[in-house]
Amino acid sequence: MTISSTPSGVSVAPRHMHFNVDRDLETLWHGGDVFRTAFFNALSLQFPDGEQQFINAVRLYRDKVDDSKLSKEIRGFIGQEALHSREHKQYNDALKARGYDIDAIDQRFRKHMAWVGKLPPSRQLAGTCGAEHYTAVLANAILEHPEWMAGATPEMSRLWRWHAIEETEHKSVAFDVYQHCVGDEKLRRIVFLFVSWNFFKFTFLNTCALLKADGKLWSLTTWASGMNFLWGRPGVIRKCLPGFLGYFKRGFHPWQHDNRDLIDKNLGDLELKQ
Numbered sequence: 187m188t189i190s191s192t193p194s195g196v197s198v199a200p201r202h203m204h205f206n207v208d209r210d211l212e213t214l215w216h217g218g219d220v221f222r223t224a225f226f227n228a229l230s231l232q233f234p235d236g237e238q239q240f241i242n243a244v245r246l247y248r249d250k251v252d253d254s255k256l257s258k259e260i261r262g263f264i265g266q267e268a269l270h271s272r273e274h275k276q277y278n279d280a281l282k283a284r285g286y287d288i289d290a291i292d293q294r295f296r297k298h299m300a301w302v303g304k305l306p307p308s309r310q311l312a313g314t315c316g317a318e319h320y321t322a323v324l325a326n327a328i329l330e331h332p333e334w335m336a337g338a339t340p341e342m343s344r345l346w347r348w349h350a351i352e353e354t355e356h357k358s359v360a361f362d363v364y365q366h367c368v369g370d371e372k373l374r375r376i377v378f379l380f381v382s383w384n385f386f387k388f389t390f391l392n393t394c395a396l397l398k399a400d401g402k403l404w405s406l407t408t409w410a411s412g413m414n415f416l417w418g419r420p421g422v423i424r425k426c427l428p429g430f431l432g433y434f435k436r437g438f439h440p441w442q443h444d445n446r447d448l449i450d451k452n453l454g455d456l457e458l459k460q
């Protein structure tokens with residue numbers, strides 16, 4: 187029985203990449219811009235614990251999957267997320283070494299993740315699908331608009347593009363497991379509301395915490411340029427919003443947006459094509 191919907195030409199397998207970003211993270215690596223740097227760093231702070239929870243949620247159901255293709259993709263998904271977690275842990279440790287109070291930020295998010303980890307399995311998996319949708323839409327944006335990373339140091343740009351490629355490759359894995367093992371459309375959409383609230387809440391709080399440490403929390407020019415980046419031009423969140431909301435559609439599926447061409451192009455740019 188075929189459950190996997192990952193299209194042909196896409197393989198879900200970890201690449202054993204390692205990035206030396208310690209030096210970059212001592213600087214405002216995103217084009218010298220305080221807000222952009224803080225925003226991407228704020229996203230990174232959610233990855234190690236968030237991606238561990240994605241792995242945990244999918245593991246709760248892996249034995250119920252009787253499709254060899256999807257089972258292989260689950261192994262690939264776990265491998266990819268484990269390596270993302272590892273690289274972002276090192277990323278976040280470098281931020282800590284720079285003097286940010288990462289422990290306090292981690293503690294707040296870990297408390298939330300501990301709560302998520304006690305939810306019924308179906309809700310955990312629905313939460314993973316919702317969070318994976320956020321990463322998939324943001325990943326698509328990074329791959330489609332390299333100009334949004336203009337000014338980023340080459341190693342940081344490479345790290346974010348590698349992560350974006352693999353998020354795109356595995357964007358339907360948790361979703362296919364959910365469709366097969368749970369399949370509750372209403373639950374999927376209700377849980378997405380909670381995931382959305384938490385995604386924006388933690389990204390905002392983390393960005394504020396980093397800006398505060400930079401002495402820029404109350405800087406109007408920093409916020410004006412940040413709001414312009416997110417909502418004006420290029421308008422990262424504004425342009426991603428239709429993609430985020432698409433998840434509410436009845437019958438939504440991640441590969442309804444076929445962006446295999448972006449995987450291919452970016453693998454070529456990073457010289458990762460096999």
Ligand SMILES: [Fe+2]
Pocket residue numbers: 237266267270271349353
């Ligand atoms: Fe990831």
Ligand SMILES: [Fe+2]
Pocket residue numbers: 240267318321353356
């Ligand atoms: Fe992912």
